[in-house]
Amino acid sequence: MRVFVLPGEAQDGGAAELRGRDFHYLVRVLRLAVGERFQARDAGGALRACRIASIGADFVRLQLEPPEAEEPGGPAVALIQALPKGRKMDQIVRQVTEAGVAEIVPVFSRFSLSRLDEPGDRERRVERWRRIAREATQQSGGSRVPLISEPLPLEGALDAPAQEGELRLVFHQERLAAGSLHAALAGVPRRVTLLVGPEGGLAEEEVARARERGFQPITIGRRVWRTETAALFAAAVVQCLLEEREAWKPA
Amino acid sequence: MRVFVLPGEAQDGGAAELRGRDFHYLVRVLRLAVGERFQARDAGGALRACRIASIGADFVRLQLEPPEAEEPGGPAVALIQALPKGRKMDQIVRQVTEAGVAEIVPVFSRFSLSRLDEPGDRERRVERWRRIAREATQQSGGSRVPLISEPLPLEGALDAPAQEGELRLVFHQERLAAGSLHAALAGVPRRVTLLVGPEGGLAEEEVARARERGFQPITIGRRVWRTETAALFAAAVVQCLLEEREAWKPA
Known part of the structure; x- marks a missing residue:
């Protein structure tokens, strides 16, 4: 395996x-x-x-030997994750790698408690996350080690121009819009970018900025997620809906 | 919150x-x-x-004061979880509680590495899981602390008679059947029971017995999950599909 x-x-x-x-x-x-x-x-x-x-x-x-041809995968899923406290990001990297996320962008948001301010801190953390991602890919028989970028301010990640066919979703604990995840994914995107906040959630102005930049708010359930559970939950449900895209249609 | x-x-x-x-x-x-x-x-x-x-x-x-009336919830989701090694069950209990699982049944399966053989071990663990479930319910603003039963042999859990409207699913890493999760959940079950194996997976005869007892095999992705990720993944996707049941129909 x-x-x-x-x-x-x-x-x-x-x-x-x-x-x-x-x-x-x-x-x-x-x-x-x-x-x-x-x-x-x-x-x-x-x-x-x-x-x-x-x-x-x-x-x-x-x-x-030269690379083998493989069946093409579905749309790539990227996760913009506001940095949580302590070592929680390790678990997020491990679990979303297992869930098949192709890219992880760690960001500092207003309520991020992690600043990685000590000299050498960022380098060590990024190196650690990349090693975890490589091990998790290996253990899960995945096809691609996710790319993990250097941590950057949330604004930098939000302001990146959208790619063609990119669907942007922000997972939010309050129901900001009536849309369902099924409706959002019905358009068969070529790439899906998920934004997940830190422990304290995203600040109102951060959610507003994300919406300006094309992120659709998505709420699942009436629950408050810990950030490490929210990331995997978001990655899991998006991956499942994409993989089963032939099995359902929007109502 | x-x-x-x-x-x-x-x-x-x-x-x-x-x-x-x-x-x-x-x-x-x-x-x-x-x-x-x-x-x-x-x-x-x-x-x-x-x-x-x-x-x-x-x-x-x-x-x-007397209980307040609440809107009725969707179908209850129960998780039969083969006991993983060490403290991994703590994480499973915490995360699936956040995902809204109503009942957790820890079981010993053939490849379970945890036997809880020491005197007092089971009592202490069950007590610990119940405390974790209570805290996780509290933190996530959930409506119901999941019931956690005493660990029992897998056969005991499989042989429990199915309840009316119960859908039984076994999450398996090999694609045993063509069915999708959307197809399985399209029938609007009244209760969903998920079976998730331990690190080494379920033994062939355990999967066979589960199928005899009405568990449909479900595979998501072509990946090998660690058991603690598999449990949350299964609970998350089932919960999302049930919550968004009005937003999709089977293709």
Whole structure:
């Protein structure tokens, strides 16, 4: 079930050299020998056949075959997530990766309690999230490691120009509009961008700005979600409706 | 947003006496005084107006008004969850409570790594889950604390006779049938029971037995979920489809 994911820095064209935990996993855990083959995803998400070319004391060299053709996926789902407190973002990255999100944009919003102000803090966190995303992709047999951008102010993420066929949704705990998620997704978007607030929610002016920038407010249930549950909930329901797009029509 | 939930053991007809953290919350945090009123859910989930009748050094007595009428909810969702390793069940209980699940049935399945064999283990865990469920209901402003039963063998849960209008679904990582979740939920069930396996999945004979007992296999995506993500994913998508039942029809 598990599909190995090649770390980007290890790959050099048709070859890759792995050390550390990847070396350990392939050589010590899977016990692959020279000449044996296995499937892996490259850093771009393509499925590649790999052959063990050589094994050293602490490294393994792979020879990669050209990418295999795959059925095209559905629309990409991106998550703009206002940074929650402490380590909650780790869980969000792990769970939404499992849910198939293609891109995660961490943002600082007005009520974000995390500022990552210490020197080196941002770099360490981003590196950590990328590692979690890579592991989660691997464990879930996913086809693509989500892109995780450097944290930026919410305004920066909102002001990015919409892509063609992009549907923008802001998940909000108060019912701001009558629309359902089914109605919003009925138009078969090519890309869906979800905005989820931090623990304290988005400020009124942030919701207003998001709406100006084309984000439709969506409410599911009459509940107040913790932000880490809201992110997965949003990703899960959007993914399910997209994947089952042939099975339903708007009423 | 927060709705206070009365612990079952505190309530005695039209009165309740609270101590410990509930006392602290009402008297020290909310600073309610004698004669003041607030809304709470009673242990049965009904919304009750409460009046502070008296305050002692370490207790507060409440006077409860009769339950208020509420709009009826949708179909109840129950989760039969095969016990995962360690403390993962805590996260599952917390997140599916937020997602509005009405009942959680922890079960031991063939690949469950948790046996809760130590003396007192089960009692402590069940008590812990019930406390987590109560807190999560409170924080999310939910209307009803989910019932959590004592852990039992999977067979016991599967063999329970189906209730009238009950839809039974088993979430499985391999696509066992062509059916979509939309098709399964189109029949407007009165109750939905979800079965989610442990880390190692359900054994083949367990899936076979579940199918014999009327559980329809459902697959979302082509991914392998960790069990704690699978449970919330399943609860989230079912809840969303039920809540938006007026917004879609089967294709």
